[in-house]
Amino acid sequence: MKRTFLYDEHLKLNAKMVDFCGWEMPIQYPDGIVAEHKAVRENCGLFDVSHMGEVFAEGEEAVFFLQHLVPQDISKLHEGHAVYCQMTDEQGGIIDDLIIYRLEEEKFLLIINAACIDNDFAWIEKNAQGYDVRVENKSEEYSMIALQGPKSSDVVEKSGIFKHMQPKFFSIIKTKIDGCDVFLSRTGYTGEDGFEILAKNEDISHLWKYLMEIGKEFSITPVGLGARDTLRLEAALLLYGQDMNKQTTPIEASLGWSVPEGKTADYNGRDVILSQLKNGVARKLVGLVMTDRAIPRHNCLIYKNGIRVGIVTSGSISPMLGVGIALGYVDTSKGLKTDDIVEIEIRGRFFKAKISRRPFVHKFYSK
Amino acid sequence: MGAPEGILCTKTHEYVYEKDGSYLVGITDYAVEQLGDIVFVELPEVGTELEKKEVFATIESVKAASEVYMPVSGKIVEINERLLNEPELINSDCYEEGWLIKVEPASLESDLEDAMEYEDYISDVEE
Numbered sequence: 114m115k116r117t118f119l120y121d122e123h124l125k126l127n128a129k130m131v132d133f134c135g136w137e138m139p140i141q142y143p144d145g146i147v148a149e150h151k152a153v154r155e156n157c158g159l160f161d162v163s164h165m166g167e168v169f170a171e172g173e174e175a176v177f178f179l180q181h182l183v184p185q186d187i188s189k190l191h192e193g194h195a196v197y198c199q200m201t202d203e204q205g206g207i208i209d210d211l212i213i214y215r216l217e218e219e220k221f222l223l224i225i226n227a228a229c230i231d232n233d234f235a236w237i238e239k240n241a242q243g244y245d246v247r248v249e250n251k252s253e254e255y256s257m258i259a260l261q262g263p264k265s266s267d268v269v270e271k272s273g274i275f276k277h278m279q280p281k282f283f284s285i286i287k288t289k290i291d292g293c294d295v296f297l298s299r300t301g302y303t304g305e306d307g308f309e310i311l312a313k314n315e316d317i318s319h320l321w322k323y324l325m326e327i328g329k330e331f332s333i334t335p336v337g338l339g340a341r342d343t344l345r346l347e348a349a350l351l352l353y354g355q356d357m358n359k360q361t362t363p364i365e366a367s368l369g370w371s372v373p374e375g376k377t378a379d380y381n382g383r384d385v386i387l388s389q390l391k392n393g394v395a396r397k398l399v400g401l402v403m404t405d406r407a408i409p410r411h412n413c414l415i416y417k418n419g420i421r422v423g424i425v426t427s428g429s430i431s432p433m434l435g436v437g438i439a440l441g442y443v444d445t446s447k448g449l450k451t452d453d454i455v456e457i458e459i460r461g462r463f464f465k466a467k468i469s470r471r472p473f474v475h476k477f478y479s480k
Numbered sequence: 481m482g483a484p485e486g487i488l489c490t491k492t493h494e495y496v497y498e499k500d501g502s503y504l505v506g507i508t509d510y511a512v513e514q515l516g517d518i519v520f521v522e523l524p525e526v527g528t529e530l531e532k533k534e535v536f537a538t539i540e541s542v543k544a545a546s547e548v549y550m551p552v553s554g555k556i557v558e559i560n561e562r563l564l565n566e567p568e569l570i571n572s573d574c575y576e577e578g579w580l581i582k583v584e585p586a587s588l589e590s591d592l593e594d595a596m597e598y599e600d601y602i603s604d605v606e607e
Binding site for chain 1: 516517519520538540541542543544545564
């Protein structure tokens with residue numbers, strides 16, 4: 114199993130380590146998932162996300178290459194800014210979701226999912242052919258820490274980067290933290306204000322210890338993958354491989370907001386995606402909040418009046434709301450809409466849930 | 481957290497012990513440690529008669545649901561209703577406040593492990 118450069122730090126903090134996509138990662142620390150979750154909503158938490166992949170794309174035609182790679186309009190992405198998008202195949206199926214950062218006019222950074230790195234990079238290289246662009250997979254050189262929660266900005270300020278110097282929501286700057294070169298971006302996967310800090314492997318454990326130290330007065334807490342999952346679910350952020358995959362398109366995954374209709378450049382799967390935007394889709398991702406006392410889980414079936422209408426892709430308890438919440442796909446032909454009641458089959462019994470607006474917990478981004 | 485005197489355990493980490501004339505059934509602190517934060521408990525109806533090794537409850541942590549098996553055959557005479565609103569009692573005190581059910585055992589079979597045998601079993605599992 115692979116280990117991140119923060120492995121020893123996790124052991125020192127008595128983390129419970131598990132196998133996550135071939136990486137030995139902390140699922141939780143002794144405080145437990147609920148406490149870690151609340152720490153991020155109320156103060157701030159530190160996550161090791163070094164397993165994620167970093168791909169750089171640089172060259173005169175980097176923009177044209179990326180325009181072809183994703184449905185998002187990268188021509189409109191300004192230097193120092195970032196955008197959430199998906200890589201799609203010719204059928205519009207999602208190969209991975211990612212954030213693209215425009216570091217310089219002709220230099221981009223793509224942050225991709227850990228489980229997808231090899232597959233993604235093969236796809237990226239294939240698609241880069243014919244463009245004047247150099248693509249490099251630097252996942253083995255870089256590590257990443259996420260600092261998330263309402264006090265994150267205070268912690269970064271404490272490191273010497275004043276608030277007015279900090280990157281704004283979905284922006285990135287190149288800076289130094291305690292002498293280490295970092296990319297500091299205002300992004301994350303929790304629905305809270307926060308940062309992601311990308312640094313070279315050799316600097317990451319120093320940065321981790323430094324942030325844990327200066328973060329003490331802001332009650333900083335190390336947070337494992339368990340709370341990362343409940344935080345992203347409350348924020349209704351999709352998980353690749355679970356809430357979307359190659360068999361789902363961005364439109365089906367209710368990610369249409371990241372597919373600008375006016376984009377003129379061609380991209381993989383454009384015909385399918387535009388047709389779905391125009392004609393609709395047979396199934397669509399929705400949010401579900403349990404009105405009965407039960408916790409929906411991955412693969413639970415969804416029914417309406419005894420007829421099967423869908424399936425849960427992610428489900429858990431919401432630590433903030435104290436009720437079961439889920440993301441799932443429902444047939445659009447059934448005319449289900451927000452606030453409609455459906456039934457979810459959990460261990461052979463049926464429990465009521467309401468189709469709900471997303472996110473389940475209000476997002477508190479600092480824009 | 482110390483296990484109560486006279487406790488008997490299963491290899492699936494349930495316990496049963498006698499207290500003030502009733503037999504309390506729950507899950508061991510080892511099981512609690514493995515599960516993490518317990519957020520939801522589903523308990524059977526009072527009066528149900530179940531065989532040893534039958535599922536009588538479901539305990540959910542944040543991550544997953546786990547079934548709990550009868551350590552002995554018998555009739556359920558009481559359930560710990562406090563757990564429906566305070567499932568975290570299992571985390572804080574699995575042997576006293578966090579018991580799941582009280583049973584009237586058909587028999588206390590001898591293949592259950594006493595505290596020491598159970599400890600040995602856990603350390604074998606751990607290795």
